[in-house]
Amino acid sequence: MFDVVIIGLGPAGSTLARLLGGKKVLCLDKKTFQPGGFEKPCGGLLAPDAQKTLARFDLNLPKSVLVDPQLFAVRTLDLSTGLCRHYQRFYMNMDRTAFDRWMVSLIPPEAEVIHGALVVQLERRPDGCFNITYQAKGQTHTVSAKRIVGADGADSCVRRVFFPSHHIRSYTAVQQWFKETHKSPFYSCIFDPAQTDCYSWSVSKDGYFIFGGAYPSLHCRQRFENQKQALKKYGFCFAEPVKTQACRVLRPASWQEFCLGKDGVFLIGEAAGFISPSSLEGISSAMISALRLARALGQNPGPQEHRRYARGVLALRLKLWAKLFKCPFMYQPFLRKWVMKSGLQSISIIH
Numbered sequence: 001m002f003d004v005v006i007i008g009l010g011p012a013g014s015t016l017a018r019l020l021g022g023k024k025v026l027c028l029d030k031k032t033f034q035p036g037g038f039e040k041p042c043g044g045l046l047a048p049d050a051q052k053t054l055a056r057f058d059l060n061l062p063k064s065v066l067v068d069p070q071l072f073a074v075r076t077l078d079l080s081t082g083l084c085r086h087y088q089r090f091y092m093n094m095d096r097t098a099f100d101r102w103m104v105s106l107i108p109p110e111a112e113v114i115h116g117a118l119v120v121q122l123e124r125r126p127d128g129c130f131n132i133t134y135q136a137k138g139q140t141h142t143v144s145a146k147r148i149v150g151a152d153g154a155d156s157c158v159r160r161v162f163f164p165s166h167h168i169r170s171y172t173a174v175q176q177w178f179k180e181t182h183k184s185p186f187y188s189c190i191f192d193p194a195q196t197d198c199y200s201w202s203v204s205k206d207g208y209f210i211f212g213g214a215y216p217s218l219h220c221r222q223r224f225e226n227q228k229q230a231l232k233k234y235g236f237c238f239a240e241p242v243k244t245q246a247c248r249v250l251r252p253a254s255w256q257e258f259c260l261g262k263d264g265v266f267l268i269g270e271a272a273g274f275i276s277p278s279s280l281e282g283i284s285s286a287m288i289s290a291l292r293l294a295r296a297l298g299q300n301p302g303p304q305e306h307r308r309y310a311r312g313v314l315a316l317r318l319k320l321w322a323k324l325f326k327c328p329f330m331y332q333p334f335l336r337k338w339v340m341k342s343g344l345q346s347i348s349i350i351h
């Protein structure tokens with residue numbers, strides 16, 4: 001019987017596993033970190049909030065996680081008006097898989113970690129504990145736990161099983177990798193209301209050019225291809241795709257959409273809806289929610305754990321909720337045109 005089973009070892013699950021001292025912990029993740037295995041589709045940009053969270057943990061990012069080049073500006077394009085502006089940004093450009101591997105390497109040996117473990121079934125037992133069934137190396141195993149933590153991202157099976165009617169606004173993210181052929185690598189952010197009411201991005205990484213976007217799920221692939229076509233006019237070069245990735249991405253639209261869990265089931269990171277609705281930045285929220293849950297579980301066990309967790313993530317929820325008020329200035333075409341035309345906070349590029 002484990003005290004806690006953590007499902008998912010992205011930044012949320014790895015941070016929780018690192019901080020949950022004194023408990024019998026099992027961590028399960030379907031990733032293997034082997035070539036050709038599951039990789040989280042991601043822009044791999046470490047935002048200032050995430051850098052600050054790492055600083056608070058007294059963690060320094062190893063050089064092996066970083067990629068070439070580091071970029072200092074985002075080229076922002078509005079395809080509906082043709083406006084283009086550059087804004088200074090303070091992201092770190094990194095290899096997302098290397099980042100996840102590094103975070104897993106920080107988990108203390110007391111916690112049991114199983115990679116390549118796909119959770120296929122979850123059930124609450126009459127005694128209030130849980131059975132967790134997973135498949136690994138062609139075999140099926142069942143373990144028991146007093147608490148389950150869903151750190152399994154946007155498409156969380158924990159949220160689907162225990163809170164089936166809970167809705168969080170979501171999109172399908174489609175991302176392709178190409179050999180970099182642009183003269184000068186760049187990072188861009190694209191608004192194209194004809195294809196999506198969210199946004200798209202491109203970033204250069206270690207000789208590759210990555211283009212992706214978050215689209216309404218219906219015809220998402222067609223929308224992606226339409227955008228690629230439209231962007232050629234703006235100097236974007238798409239060679240033969242090296243790989244194509246797709247996954248669900250959440251974009252909470254109201255306070256009620258955050259889902260923290262109850263009765264021994266906890267949700268952290270994107271599984272709980274903790275991701276910025278304006279920028280889709282989710283790494284910082286994943287780590288912060290994990291810290292808050294580790295603190296909530298570190299004191300007297302029982303139902304008050306949920307109350308402590310809800311209190312602990314109040315500031316995070318408020319911060320993400322407040323970002324909803326920033327959204328119209330980015331996503332409402334008239335306001336965006338006004339902001340971009342004003343040149344407010346933009347920088348001019350000297351060629």
Ligand SMILES: Cc1cc2nc3c(=O)[nH]c(=O)nc-3n(C[C@H](O)[C@H](O)[C@H](O)COP(=O)(O)OP(=O)(O)OC[C@H]3O[C@@H](n4cnc5c(N)ncnc54)[C@H](O)[C@@H]3O)c2cc1C
Binds near residue numbers: 011151
């Ligand atoms: C295309 C895209 C680009 C993004 N770019 C950025 C960015 O540049 N910067 C940023 O900060 N955020 C970005 N985000 C958001 C960010 O990636 C997520 O919010 C963040 O990874 C959430 O962390 P997490 O630990 O909650 O979940 P995840 O990182 O999604 O980790 C979930 C883990 O659960 C595991 N898992 C899932 N289901 C199961 C199962 N059934 N059994 C076992 N294991 C399972 C997965 O293998 C995975 O390791 C992006 C998101 C997308 C989709």
